[in-house]
Amino acid sequence: MTFARVRHFPARSAKMQSVRTFTHDRWHFPLPPANRFPQEKYRLVRERVQRLPGVEVCEGPPISWDDALLVHDAEWIRRIRYGLLTRHEEAALGLTRSPELAQRTLHATGSTVAATRSALTDGVAAALGGGTHHAQRAVGRGYCLVNDVAVSLQLIRLSGFIGKCLILDLDVHQGDGNADCFTDDPDVFVVSIHGEQNYPFVRVPSDIDIDVPDRTGDDGYLALLDGVLDDLNHHAPFDLAFLLCDADPWQGDRLGRLSLTIPGLEERDRRAITWIRDRGTPLVITLAGGYGEPIETTADIQARSVALAAERG
Numbered sequence: 001m002t003f004a005r006v007r008h009f010p011a012r013s014a015k016m017q018s019v020r021t022f023t024h025d026r027w028h029f030p031l032p033p034a035n036r037f038p039q040e041k042y043r044l045v046r047e048r049v050q051r052l053p054g055v056e057v058c059e060g061p062p063i064s065w066d067d068a069l070l071v072h073d074a075e076w077i078r079r080i081r082y083g084l085l086t087r088h089e090e091a092a093l094g095l096t097r098s099p100e101l102a103q104r105t106l107h108a109t110g111s112t113v114a115a116t117r118s119a120l121t122d123g124v125a126a127a128l129g130g131g132t133h134h135a136q137r138a139v140g141r142g143y144c145l146v147n148d149v150a151v152s153l154q155l156i157r158l159s160g161f162i163g164k165c166l167i168l169d170l171d172v173h174q175g176d177g178n179a180d181c182f183t184d185d186p187d188v189f190v191v192s193i194h195g196e197q198n199y200p201f202v203r204v205p206s207d208i209d210i211d212v213p214d215r216t217g218d219d220g221y222l223a224l225l226d227g228v229l230d231d232l233n234h235h236a237p238f239d240l241a242f243l244l245c246d247a248d249p250w251q252g253d254r255l256g257r258l259s260l261t262i263p264g265l266e267e268r269d270r271r272a273i274t275w276i277r278d279r280g281t282p283l284v285i286t287l288a289g290g291y292g293e294p295i296e297t298t299a300d301i302q303a304r305s306v307a308l309a310a311e312r313g
């Protein structure tokens, strides 16, 4: 099977570099009626990103099951691939097993792999999803089956990448999967800034974990972010950065508790992207969490994150 580009939008001016983004929104999986996973969000984000000047929307090839084994235990991958997840495992994931879910996982992870390869050549790229940061080596949970960032990094290493990597995770939920996957990896520095009272309630420690209290608001949050960025100066330079700029810290998100406004989220993204790009570090954006009501607002926020990254391409 070949995967053609979805659509190409030329840059508005010759001076503006085109930034590539990668979607997987064509791949769907069945959800029980009561399940609130926002599957339509991925299409809504892609439609908004297609309207951005200087941004291409593409589809990357799916990863293979062998690619997933570069990170995950064989038994966990076998259980996803052959639909062997137990009810307990499905409950932890918040998703129901299906062949379509397994296939979508390969395509979703492939989008982040393609974005990572593009960032290394172009400077900036984005996966219009990704950020599956609750997937640990031996088990997945919280909507995350395969850890896209970990698989991407292992694949580019096989292609010759050697260098130091930063994962800056701004999802409202702590990135326990990233912490687990890179526990013993001295070349990956994992940072998670998340809600103190949010899932997961059993954490895996990152290199830097910042617990943000409920209802912190924009000013308090941005001060915490600035402190982390100052601290990161002691760990730089990095040769690659993944930024999980999720929309779930928004005050209108049904899972967020931090009371960030939309301008506050935009300023969060601007400061993080600026810190990374001012140092010349290739940047991979992933979007991941975002469960606002209405979901269109979340799609607006996430498309804005991509626009900000494209401006710094």
Ligand SMILES: [Zn+2]
Pocket (backbone or CB within 6 Å): 171, 172, 173, 246, 248, 289, 290
């Ligand atoms: Zn989240």
